[in-house]
Amino acid sequence: MKNMTATQTKQSKTSKAMELLEEGISNLLQSGDWRQYLQVQSQFHNYSFNNIVLIVLQYPKASRVAGYRKWQELGRQVKKGSKAIKILAPLTKKIEKENDNGEKQKINALVGFRTVNVFDVSQTEGEELPAISSSVLNGDDQGLLERLKAFSLDNKVPVKFEGILGGANGCCRYDTTTGNPIEITVDPLLPPLHQAKTLAHEIAHSLLHSRKQYDSHIPRSMAELEAESTAFLILKHFGLDSGDYSFPYVACWQEGEDAIANLRQAGTRLQKAANQVIDWVESHSNSD
Numbered sequence: 341m342k343n344m345t346a347t348q349t350k351q352s353k354t355s356k357a358m359e360l361l362e363e364g365i366s367n368l369l370q371s372g373d374w375r376q377y378l379q380v381q382s383q384f385h386n387y388s389f390n391n392i393v394l395i396v397l398q399y400p401k402a403s404r405v406a407g408y409r410k411w412q413e414l415g416r417q418v419k420k421g422s423k424a425i426k427i428l429a430p431l432t433k434k435i436e437k438e439n440d441n442g443e444k445q446k447i448n449a450l451v452g453f454r455t456v457n458v459f460d461v462s463q464t465e466g467e468e469l470p471a472i473s474s475s476v477l478n479g480d481d482q483g484l485l486e487r488l489k490a491f492s493l494d495n496k497v498p499v500k501f502e503g504i505l506g507g508a509n510g511c512c513r514y515d516t517t518t519g520n521p522i523e524i525t526v527d528p529l530l531p532p533l534h535q536a537k538t539l540a541h542e543i544a545h546s547l548l549h550s551r552k553q554y555d556s557h558i559p560r561s562m563a564e565l566e567a568e569s570t571a572f573l574i575l576k577h578f579g580l581d582s583g584d585y586s587f588p589y590v591a592c593w594q595e596g597e598d599a600i601a602n603l604r605q606a607g608t609r610l611q612k613a614a615n616q617v618i619d620w621v622e623s624h625s626n627s628d
């Protein structure tokens with residue numbers, strides 16, 4: 341494989357990828373294919389929203405991607421003639437900047453993007469890969485429910501389990517003065533998996549829609565899209581699938597909306613929220 345280092349080709353390649361990205365977002369939403377998008381996203385937990393769209397667009401069947409060298413490290417070789425999947429990596433530069441105390445600090449500043457080649461596992465051959473699962477929950481939904489409960493308590497939004505007036509599965513209660521979330525309720529009569537899904541959904545609300553600046557700017561359709569998509573990502577990461585409930589739920593709320601604009605707005609936020617919960621759960625899974 342040749343290294344593509346010429347500076348003049350870098351610019352045009354990146355803008356091409358950006359165009360591809362726009363197109364990818366449109367296509368995904370026009371086809372209503374949230375399932376595909378969310379499933380891929382849950383597998384590529386560490387990739388940015390933009391790169392996930394690029395991966396899906398160029399290689400719809402992608403299940404696990406890595407760079408050429410990374411595959412070699414894993415004992416696998418990229419098959420001859422495989423077409424690289426192009427994603428974007430940030431270009432950073434060390435610059436000196438004064439902080440608030442007038443001290444000079446070296447920080448990494450974003451100066452642009454460059455194109456990076458990655459390949460799907462199906463484009464490689466070699467040693468068997470270890471199981472992808474990084475979770476210690478082994479698909480046990482009850483385990484996740486407890487950990488989500490612990491996360492929310494740590495996040496200062498305690499969870500209680502009781503029936504909800506009006507028959508909702510869950511709700512997130514806010515302080516009327518501060519606008520901050522203060523309590524989540526989940527219906528304990530739901531099956532455990534559904535309780536975990538519902539709790540993840542309400543946690544997403546508490547993370548994404550609590551702060552005052554969002555209160556009047558996020559319409560309900562957007563808030564539900566974000567909360568349910570985030571819940572799906574969290575569960576999927578731990579080996580639980582809520583798709584049969586989550587996809588129709590999101591699609592329902594998005595009816596008649598400018599879905600493309602919504603997706604572009606939501607992508608990074610919902611991934612960030614999911615990651616916050618996933619990272620917390622994973623880092624608190626070994627100690628107790």
Ligand SMILES: [Zn+2]
Binds near residue numbers: 567
């Ligand atoms: Zn909701």
